[in-house]
Amino acid sequence: MTSLNHTGVSHTVFRLLGIPGLEDQHMWISIPFFISYVIALLGNxxxxxxxxxxxxxxxxxxxxxxxxxxxxxxxxxxxxxxDLAIFWFRAGEISLNCCVAQVFFIHSTFISESGILLVMAFDRYIAICYPLRYTSILTHGLIGKIGVTIFMRSYGTIFPIIFLLKRLNFCKSNILPNTSCKHIVLAHVSCDDIQVNIWYGFFVLMSTVVLDIVLIFFSYVLILRAVFHIPSQDARYKALNTCGSHVCVIILFYGPGIFTTLTQRFERHIAPHIRVLLANVCILAPPMLNPIIYGIKTKQIQDQVVQVLFAKQK
Incomplete structure (x- = not known):
């Protein structure tokens, strides 16, 4: 679709370019995307x-x-x-409503995962610091309330972005140099003032993901303090080992996100395709590797996976 730049024209259909500068390599790039998606679906x-x-x-x-x-x-x-539709069929056209819906689900799910990682850190804190009260504190009722709170927080903070985007007139271009719709990527092709979008995005980041990181760090400070007060070395090792999978997943989830944020901060010095690829790593890597990490490092899950997969052979 050709980009239109006439004043007063607000685009309702956009074209996602995929990975800018690497359009000729899309077919090859699609291979790791497809493999990671299949592994993520099957594993999870x-x-x-x-x-x-x-x-x-x-x-x-x-x-x-x-x-x-x-x-x-x-x-x-x-x-x-x-992404695969763009790589395989050059089907990058997407309506404004679908684009906004994709923004909502990507950002709200990302915040949900951050909240889940936080409560998993709280779970490890209770298990190590108050082992005898573990099941009495984390009852099924409380777990259900925590789950509802996590998803209400993610949906509640992202929901206003729908209206912040829908109020804009997209008259600069209908070309989005990305593989998917993102809040600021879409806002940048608007001809209106997007300061509210930028500041609200910053508020959401600080009040959810950054706050979660700080609380997770504080939880592990308390966990480590409790662990090093355990007299038995074997007990200390066992306690730390129960946190191993969670720490790996935390690094995998937040690490690429931090790098992506830094690349956006210094975007003038970093090629567009590097920024887009890093942003995709944030979405591709955790869903693919999380079940593998827990399957390898958690014996209970490992045993159950073996039992399910090889039960018919026994």
Whole structure:
């Protein structure tokens, strides 16, 4: 679709370019996207199935892991099918309403995952610092309320962005140099003042993801203090080992996000295709690797996976 720049024309259909500057390599780039999406779907679906069907895994830690797996499926499904359509069929056209909907699901799910990682840190804090009261504190009722609160927070903070975008007139261009619709990417092709969008985006980032990171860090300070007061070295190792999977997932989730934020800050010095690829790593890597990390480092899940996959052979 040709970009229109006439004053007063507000575009209702946009064209996603994919990865700018690497259009000729889209077919090859689609291979890791497709593989990661299949692994994410299969791995997280298997994880959810095992946790929900195996009574021995009906514990708070695994319920939170089930929430994380569900969020991973939503996050990857919100973006990767659109990416593959661009790479395979050059089908980059997307309506304004679909674009805004994609913005909502990407950002709200990302915030949901951040909230789930926070409560998983709280879960590890209770398990290590108050082991005898673990099940009495984290009851099924409280877990349900925590889950509702996480998703209400994510949807509540992102919902105003729908109206902040819908109020804009998109008369600069209908070309979006990205693989999917993002809040600021879409706002930048508007001919209106987007200061409100920028400041609200900053408020959402600080009040959700940054706050979660600070609270997770504080939780692990308390956890480490409690662990190093345990007299037995074996008990200390066992306590730390229960946090290993969670720490790996935290680094995997927040690490690429921090790099992406830095690249946006210094975008003049970084090629556009590098920024887009890093942004996609934030969405592709965690859903693909989270079930693998927990499957390798958590013996209970590992045993159940082996039992489910190889039961027919026994």
């Amino acid at each position: 679906s298997l994880l959810i199935f095992i946790i929900l069907t195996k009574h021995s895994l009906h514990e708070p830690m695994y319920f939170f892991l089930c929430m994380l797996a569900g969020a991973d499926i939503v996050l990857s499904t919100s973006t990767v099918p659109q």
